[in-house]
Amino acid sequence: MGKIEWAMWANEQALASGLILLTGGIVGVAGQFRGWQFAAYAVAAGVFVCLLEYPRSKRSKGTSVERTGQYCFTVCVKAFGPLTRNYYVRAFLHAAICVPGGFMLSTVLGCVCLGIASLIYLVAAIRGEHWEPILPRKEVRKPVTESIKNPPQNPPPRPPAEMRRKRVDDLEGAAYDNPISVTDD
């Protein structure tokens, strides 16, 4: 299991927890359960967690698969810089968010699931993983290398070897005119 990036699983778990928290909260509010205020909190917390976890991180090794339409979320999450990049922050954030869910039955499951996600994120953070945004690759045009601009000065047809042999004593006389221009202009 050496190559696993725990954050990928933590992300799936956290997203699922967000949805479960949200569902539990909706049931609690809609059914006007005792302690529905906790349920209302769970709705808000669930939505927040879902928004935070929706954009997948770029994998350090291998191809990253985006979730549909995650680009906008990526931009938002990226804007928080180190707060969202660091998985220790996420681990503790999720641990803190999940606590109020434990005070009411309908949100207990969301609370436990988010707690598990928090633990997996902690493992990921300890292993040194961090969140990277998946951004569209910019087309980088390779700059045209210098060599193209300077083609060989002496392309064929060349005069025979005797003439080409370097006549160090008479450099001026050794030069000759190319019949065809060798430069772009």
Place this chain on the structure above:
Amino acid sequence: MRGSCCELVLNMGNWIINNGLTAFILVVWMAINIFLFVWFYFFYDLGERYFYTRHLLGCCGRSVRKQLDKNLSFHKLVAYMIALMTAVHMIAHLLNVEWYNNSRQGIYDELSTALSNLEDGENTTYLNPIRITNLDPQQIPTYFVFTTIAGLTGVIITLALILIITSSMEVIRRSYFEVFWYTHHLFIIFFAGLVFHGAGRIVRRQQDEPPHNSTFCKDRPADWGRIPECPIPQFTGGFPQTWMYVIGPMVLYICERLLRFIRYMQAVTYRRIVMRPSKVLELQLVKNGFKMEVGQYVFLNCPAISQLEWHPFTMTSAPEEDFFSVHIRSAGDWTDKLIDIMQNLPEGAQGPKMGVDGPFGTASEDVFDYEVSMLVGAGIGVTPFASILKSIWYKFKDSNPKLRTRKIYFYWLCRETHAFEWFADLLQVLEKEMEERGMGDFLTYKLYLTRWDQSHADHVMVHSDQDKDVITGLKQKTYYGRPAWDKEFEQVRKENPTSVVGTFLCGPEALAKVLAKKCAKYSDVDPRKTKFYFNKENF
């Protein structure tokens, strides 16, 4: 004051009536569930009830690879259904618990309160499973859930299910298989908990003794026990039934794992270990009592690498041989480790202990039935054809009456021959043997390299006058790009004007469609002329 159901159940009944649409949808869903249950059960036929259980429990048995894919699809479908039903079930019970709690707190009408007050004592049986009142009312539902069998098992198995699902997402499955595989074994907890979920019998119903007519008595809760028409009603819990549904599949699953274990214990010896080019490892193994057919596959387990992993490999040997072989390509942790171990073995030594489970896959006997065969292998789909071609050749040499084939056209399509040089070697050997017997025409094969670039083309141009093909060393030349099927079918038809031609494919669906169309197009209505039959084979 008589009746057949009590007020609390009526309360729930009211809920159902008031939320008729929701309940209706629920019923429809259950009906669909049951329908699917019965449908697929019989669809997969009583004799093959392994399939149903395997799909449900995530293991495929004596089924073909394509069936394997079908099994997996069904398994996923069942999983989604379970997830959905769990969600519905949970929400329904959340509501129930809340209302039970409210009733117990006495905030509903007199009848509810009276019913809820029924004790679980010597003369009375309770109806409302929530018995306590002396906790903070907001926490009672949570307390109740965590102190009853149903509640506790419910929470645990739902948690197990959620972990199974999140680790089975495609992203995790494809990249971190071990996490997926090991977490999936939480299904043991899931099914164990499921079986015990109803043991607490907290869904109650009124008993017939003593006779208590609820229609009459519901308005007189204060008189219960005081008037003869309304003795105190007694209740009992429903008998847990889930175990009846899951015990069959569970037993079958255990049997299959046991079988795998027994097979694992059987001795497997190495006849030969050969390193092929491009990091392909060929293992020739011998196992007592092992019988295979063409195109089947086995699962291999090597405890030295991993105790728990079993990996499938198509067999590349023919049934006529006294051993079975697999060609293993470097494709991940397990295969890399295996190749590494084999490379470091001293000359002539036996390899590490290997467990072999199988063979699996339905054999395709049809391949031998046709006078003329067109075999098309694309990419890794060429592997079962190693087995098939060898078997055909053995049968031909032994004049096996089962073999009706007189001519084979083999089309090998791949992007590049990398990792399949061993197959090219096999073709070379067959080619030579056939030439020696003067049967050079028995097998005609064409290799199509669908990925090529200018350097390939240049290389071929320079060597085009040579007798043997530069890529494969074979006498027959390599083609570039995809085959022009019209031309191929024309040629086959021309060379075999009166035969029945069987076409077999191991490759992508898209190609299957193309070939099926061509077979139809080039088949002649006249029975004396060539006929093409496309066989949808699941190698």
